[in-house]
Amino acid sequence: MPRQRRRAWLTIHAHPCSNRGPGGQGAAPCDPAADISVNNLALTRQRHESWEKRFGEVVRGWRQSRCWSQEDVSEKVRHQGFEMHQTTVAKIERGTRPLRVAEATAIAEVFEMPIMAVFELSLPGDPPSFAEITA
Numbered sequence: 001m002p003r004q005r006r007r008a009w010l011t012i013h014a015h016p017c018s019n020r021g022p023g024g025q026g027a028a029p030c031d032p033a034a035d036i037s038v039n040n041l042a043l044t045r046q047r048h049e050s051w052e053k054r055f056g057e058v059v060r061g062w063r064q065s066r067c068w069s070q071e072d073v074s075e076k077v078r079h080q081g082f083e084m085h086q087t088t089v090a091k092i093e094r095g096t097r098p099l100r101v102a103e104a105t106a107i108a109e110v111f112e113m114p115i116m117a118v119f120e121l122s123l124p125g126d127p128p129s130f131a132e133i134t135a
Helices: 003-013 032-065 070-078 086-094 101-110 130-134
Strands: none
Touching: 032 070, 032 086, 070 086, 070 101
8 A cells, every 4th residue: 555545544544533534624522432442442352362472381381391392393283284383383482473273272282281271271360260169
């Protein structure tokens, strides 16, 4: 998209209150509730995405406890039918790469962990899990 068109697009679309005409004029003032809503959505999404980071930390722990390299993990995951490179494993461990459920279960199998171990993770401040309550 040419730079000028992109700027015009951003002027119109970049903000939830951007129903203004060219130059941002001619519309009602911005609704503060919309800003709060956008901020809440961003925080909520961030909380959900923190699960990917937590999963990555767990994978790193599983890998290091077995003295495997990231390349070892990627090769084992490839044998599960998923194209994965060492750099992908690094991104998963950092929590910067979204993970499909099927990939997560393949990773659990590679580490000979129960598939549900992938989903029984917790974050700091989480309430106790069902397993912890019933134990």
